[in-house]
Amino acid sequence: MNYFYIDTSSSYLYSGIISNNKLISEVKINFGSELSKYTVSEIQKLFKDANISPKDIDKIIVVSGPGSFTGIRIGMTFAKIFAYSMNKEITEITSLDAMAKSINSKKIIVPLIDARRGYVYAEAIKNDKTIIEPQYMKLEDLIDKLNNLNEEYIFITNDKQIKIENVIRYNPDILNIVLSYASKKSINPHLIEPTYLKLTEAEENLGTNNDN
Amino acid sequence: MIINLNKNDLDLIKELTEKFPNVFLSYSIKNDFENNPYTNYLIYLLNDKVVGFLNYYEIYERMEIVNFNVLDQFQNKHIGSYLLDELMKIATSKKIKNITLEVRIDNEKAIYLYKKYDFVEVGIRKNYYNGIDGILMECEMIKMDDIYILGIESSCDETSFSIVKNGTIEISTVISSQIDIHKKFGGVVPEIASRAHIKNITYVLDECLKKANMKMDDITAIAVTYGPGLIGSLLVGVECAKTLAFLYNKPLIPVHHISGHIYANNLVKRLEFPLIALVISGGHTELILMDKDYSFKKLGGTLDDAVGECYDKVGRVIGVEYPGGPVIDKLASLGKHTYDLPIPLDDDSYNFSFSGLKSAVINLAHNEEQRGNKINKENLACSFQDVVIKVLTKKTMRALKEYNVNNLILAGGVAANHGIREKFKELCEENNINYTFPSIKYSTDNAAMIASSGYYAYLDNRFSDLTLNPISSVELK
Numbered sequence: 138m139n140y141f142y143i144d145t146s147s148s149y150l151y152s153g154i155i156s157n158n159k160l161i162s163e164v165k166i167n168f169g170s171e172l173s174k175y176t177v178s179e180i181q182k183l184f185k186d187a188n189i190s191p192k193d194i195d196k197i198i199v200v201s202g203p204g205s206f207t208g209i210r211i212g213m214t215f216a217k218i219f220a221y222s223m224n225k226e227i228t229e230i231t232s233l234d235a236m237a238k239s240i241n242s243k244k245i246i247v248p249l250i251d252a253r254r255g256y257v258y259a260e261a262i263k264n265d266k267t268i269i270e271p272q273y274m275k276l277e278d279l280i281d282k283l284n285n286l287n288e289e290y291i292f293i294t295n296d297k298q299i300k301i302e303n304v305i306r307y308n309p310d311i312l313n314i315v316l317s318y319a320s321k322k323s324i325n326p327h328l329i330e331p332t333y334l335k336l337t338e339a340e341e342n343l344g345t346n347n348d349n
Numbered sequence: 350m351i352i353n354l355n356k357n358d359l360d361l362i363k364e365l366t367e368k369f370p371n372v373f374l375s376y377s378i379k380n381d382f383e384n385n386p387y388t389n390y391l392i393y394l395l396n397d398k399v400v401g402f403l404n405y406y407e408i409y410e411r412m413e414i415v416n417f418n419v420l421d422q423f424q425n426k427h428i429g430s431y432l433l434d435e436l437m438k439i440a441t442s443k444k445i446k447n448i449t450l451e452v453r454i455d456n457e458k459a460i461y462l463y464k465k466y467d468f469v470e471v472g473i474r475k476n477y478y479n480g481i482d483g484i485l486m487e488c489e490m491i492k493m494d495d496i497y498i499l500g501i502e503s504s505c506d507e508t509s510f511s512i513v514k515n516g517t518i519e520i521s522t523v524i525s526s527q528i529d530i531h532k533k534f535g536g537v538v539p540e541i542a543s544r545a546h547i548k549n550i551t552y553v554l555d556e557c558l559k560k561a562n563m564k565m566d567d568i569t570a571i572a573v574t575y576g577p578g579l580i581g582s583l584l585v586g587v588e589c590a591k592t593l594a595f596l597y598n599k600p601l602i603p604v605h606h607i608s609g610h611i612y613a614n615n616l617v618k619r620l621e622f623p624l625i626a627l628v629i630s631g632g633h634t635e636l637i638l639m640d641k642d643y644s645f646k647k648l649g650g651t652l653d654d655a656v657g658e659c660y661d662k663v664g665r666v667i668g669v670e671y672p673g674g675p676v677i678d679k680l681a682s683l684g685k686h687t688y689d690l691p692i693p694l695d696d697d698s699y700n701f702s703f704s705g706l707k708s709a710v711i712n713l714a715h716n717e718e719q720r721g722n723k724i725n726k727e728n729l730a731c732s733f734q735d736v737v738i739k740v741l742t743k744k745t746m747r748a749l750k751e752y753n754v755n756n757l758i759l760a761g762g763v764a765a766n767h768g769i770r771e772k773f774k775e776l777c778e779e780n781n782i783n784y785t786f787p788s789i790k791y792s793t794d795n796a797a798m799i800a801s802s803g804y805y806a807y808l809d810n811r812f813s814d815l816t817l818n819p820i821s822s823v824e825l826k
Contacts, residue, residue: 210543
């Protein structure tokens with residue numbers, strides 16, 4: 138089986154090709170604001186390095202978010218079009234799940250993404266069980282919740298600007314992520330959608346106005 | 350079955366000669382083989398008996414049909430077609446450039462058959478057949494291949510795919526409009542537009558390919574709007590185009606949105622140059638001069654609001670639903686020009702300004718309200734539209750005169766406005782100007798116009814690599 142993995146939910150391009158349970162090529166580059174510019178050309182290189190054609194891929198695993206709205210749509214567009222046009226199997230996972238699969242710890246693992254203005258996207262996982270569902274929340278509320286659990290926890294994040302302790306820097310273990318979710322049920326590519334976890338401001342305001 | 354006659358197959362030569370005595374009265378097949386290295390005979394055998402033949406010369410890169418006969422009792426059994434099919438197959442495999450033949454002018458049946466195989470009349474041979482004229486016909490085998498461009502448009506609130514053949518023939522277009530989603534916000538919300546684009550994108554592509562009954566492999570190149578527009582919206586289309594270009598190894602063509610609007614007219618009628626294009630939409634108001642395909646010279650543009658934007662804002666003042674343009678157009682046709690509004694930027698330049706006009710309408714409505722007077726919507730719409738038409742026509746007609754240009758095209762969403770269309774029609778008739786405007790379906794954003802424009806960019810080798818990036822604001826060059 139050949140798997141293609143893509144995550145553009147931050148300013149990084151994380152992508153890899155797994156063949157017969159081995160990682161045969163990967164890319165992990167921070168493109169900052171130029172992620173949309175380089176994603177497709179880097180993936181072209183990735184396939185060249187792996188000496189494999191897109192036709193040979195059996196299944197696509199795409200990270201659907203949460204994270205940068207624009208970022209998510211880059212990888213998501215690629216994955217959707219790839220799966221639809223070449224008739225490939227596709228499944229989605231969240232960026233938080235991908236983070237959790239990149240460290241080994243007996244503690245509660247808390248993947249964390251900065252959502253600005255004191256908010257984060259986060260979840261909490263212990264021994265593969267979800268303790269706090271993925272959500273958009275205030276960082277201080279999250280820390281309160283975690284402290285109430287009275288267990289040791291560890292954050293994993295890529296956002297240096299968040300002021301927290303007990304933190305591990307995120308470096309995706311693409312092989313482990315893919316193997317963990319390889320058998321996850323495939324979805325019709327038309328129906329794959331980003332996981333934003335947050336309404337747009339316009340929708341939020343509309344909701345408030347209606348409430349009044 | 351069809352065989353190619355071997356010169357040593359004397360039995361078959363004898364049979365052929367006997368079956369068609371009139372043809373072989375004057376010459377023998379044996380002699381023909383000995384003296385003419387170019388000659389070939391395709392023989393149609395039915396139950397091992399000769400029922401028809403096609404004698405042709407193959408002279409390097411060309412062929413000539415010399416004799417073509419089917420026995421009377423075997424006519425209307427498509428034997429002639431089978432023989433021609435075989436000849437075409439041989440010609441294609443040998444990369445023959447053209448096939449010629451002569452046929453009696455009164456042999457309508459044969460002429461009809463040849464025409465079915467793309468033979469065209471190229472000359473008359475007087476008295477070629479003992480007092481009867483012969484027609485010289487030719488079939489060109491090597492033609493320029495058809496170019497199919499897949500166009501992608503997602504610059505604002507429409508997700509659209511289209512396939513256009515050779516720049517002018519629309520094969521299929523699918524447009525998914527988000528207008529109902531944005532209505533409740535009173536205008537396009539960029540993040541919501543981006544979200545809708547990615548939700549729709551594969552559905553729209555799928556429908557477009559199915560409507561055309563084509564596969565991605567049948568597409569020659571992919572053209573996509575790279576700007577100007579909403580950056581998040583553009584991004585979905587551009588990523589989609591790059592992904593397809595990578596997966597199917599197709600050339601990628603970046604298309605400027607305004608160029609698309611101009612080429613929307615090319616789907617109505619092939620553009621004639623030089624021309625002046627007045628592009629009017631929710632995001633643009635520009636006068637552009639073109640000497641030939643893909644040569645754009647901007648004569649002027651709006652310094653602030655686009656004309657369509659101004660319509661929407663005035664719509665809000667009058668109290669009509671977004672988008673205001675079509676409603677104002679309709680109201681205007683029912684009203685009279687009773688309100689006094691200033692003509693904005695009434696100068697010697699080819700630039701426009703609509704924010705002053707917008708403010709004037711807002712102030713007028715406000716003042717009337719304060720005086721306790723009720724605004725007459727129809728009359729305000731009419732007064733406003735009159736001023737817009739005046740400034741657009743004045744500068745456009747002056748540009749046509751100054752640059753000595755005879756062709757005017759209207760482009761963009763506001764080109765669907767009746768009042769504007771009709772006034773230009775009237776003025777162009779008066780001044781002997783060829784005037785084209787796109788049909789309503791090509792006025793608003795669509796991918797057919799992007800595919801049409803993309804075709805001429807393709808001919809001009811304007812390709813991009815896979816690092817193409819959307820740009821929210823970019824000049825047409």
